[in-house]
Amino acid sequence: MPSIKRNLHNIDRLLRSLGALGFIYIGFINPSYIDDPFLAGAVGIFGVVNLIAATLGSCPFYTVAGISTYHPKRPPA
């Protein structure tokens, strides 16, 4: 299995996790905010996807778009 290339910075991961939890809340846990099962489901899934990405430290869209917020630390000289 090819190793997943990390492209998320820790701050990115933190913000994503918070956003993802928010989306999961309004999508699945308390969908009354949206009042539309289809949209609520979509929002919830979006939250789950982001939570997975934040956990893995790698976002598939970042990979496709060639973006990375992760900068590996340079080894000390």
Place this chain on the structure above:
Amino acid sequence: MNVRRRLVIAFVSVAILVLLLYGMVAHRTAIDVGDTEQLHLLYDIAKVEAKTHSVKPDRDTSTLTNHEFSSLIFSQSADGEIKIEKIYDSNLEQLSPTKISAMLINNKNRGIISLNGEKTLWAMAHIPSSEELLLLFYQEHHQRTSAGYESQIVARLIITAFVIIWIATWVALVISKRIVHRLDEQSSALIYQATYDELTSLPNRSSLFKALNEHIALDKTDNDFTILVLDVNRFKEVNDTIGHDNGDKLLKRLAGRFVTSLTSKTRIYRLGGDEFAILFFEQRPSAIKRLIRDIVHMLSKPFTLEGIDLPIDVSIGSASFPRDAHDASSLIKMAEVAMYQAKTQHATFLAYDEKYDPYSIKRLTLMSELRNAMKDQIVLFYQPKADLAKLKTTSVEALVRWLHPEHGLIPPDDFISMAENSGMMNELTLRIIEIAMAQSHEWHKQGLSIQIAINLSVINLLDKNLPQQVQSLLNTYQVDTKLIKFEITENSLMLNPELALSTLKALDEMNISLSIDDFGTGYSSLSYLKRLPVSELKIDRSFVKDMMNDEDDKVIVKSTIELAHNMNCSVVAEGIEDQWTYDYLIELGCDTAQGYYLSRPLPAEQLTQWLKVSRWPPA
């Protein structure tokens, strides 16, 4: 990154614009649909209420007059006049019969009006078994229902908008990544094509320019360098013999050898064709000499192509910074000039020298000045020619000089070729002829009858107008054609022998005598010479000068005199520098003598003086 940012902004902007339009339309539509449904409902209620009213006309209508509904009862006469019978709500008291009839226009039975500044839905129903009608109004006092309905739509639209913008952003990012990647690939390919030579993979001429400019711009004291231009000798033969494919292979291998054998202080470029350049970060002659030796050594092993061993040698020219020039283009040009000079001299290497350079700044400046100089800076010197039988000066040869205000007297070798190359030769020759004729006229007035010989260039021989122009000058200065002679070199005839012959014939028909200059140095055939209307041959000074020490020259001079006489031509020996030669030429039967032994070329006044005191007085 710029492309990417722009694309994201563009996509998101379009998405927002579409969303705004779509959102507005969706919102309006939703509300309209809601209104239609409510009106439908209100009409149903009105019908029910009207029915109830017909059964119980005195029914307490307070059920209707709550804060959502209000109603009134009115009657309409046959002519359409409206009379309000009963109003159940004080809110409706301001409703006039006119307004009601306006509401009912086009037989409408429901609709929306503005009542007390608020949106109000109304519906009308006939009260059965009566002439009266019931008008039921509904005001959305309670914003809760409506707000709840609308906020739900807005919430959906916001979520949809968020999703669409999110998708648009990602689509823009992905597309821009592809575009940027493609552009990068293309531009790096273009940069490579523009700066590298495809065949040899060496950097090309524009890279060399760039490197030179960068190096020249370096603010260092020790950034001296030399640029060497190499050209493979007889490369065309190689191409013609073993084909262009193999010629290309040869260049490739040559480039390979250059790269592997040259030192770290050098960089190699291909300028095009079989021309290479080496940028050498040295200026010391010893270092350059060592490099040349290395190159010669490197090429000493032949290249084997198609089973043939090809020995390759090169001509190399060099120019150094800052000694020769201070800019890249001049340095390359100078190295090329030196290289061509090396080729001409069959030398392997020559460093740039201004004297080889037909395009040096000094020469270019002179070229631009020549046209203006024509009027007053061109002067003629005259060298006497003495008749050896009569011991008299019978003619002079006119020799052109440029009296330059800055450089002094410039000899013809330094500017004739320039005039030939820049299309000024005809003008210059006509000027020379004019000066000579003016002088002839002057001498004639002084009672001197001396023929002036004028040299014609190869360019003049190709000019069909020359005879006519000469004739008009002869007329202007009233000079006898016998006093003018034209000298043509043997080689100048050979460029276009037929045209030259026709020009010479035209001059001959004008009774102007013609002479062949530098005889014996050219390649013309005797059969051609025989056809020329010439009356004189001038033996080249190179044979005359050393004839007393060189038996071969002596034989040539002797034979030429005999040949000329047999062709009914007189003979002039040029370059006589001593009495010994002079005497011997008399002995050989030479007709005329010219040279330093008689006199150097002199300005007209000095020549006039010379004639008065000379051993060879004018005829």
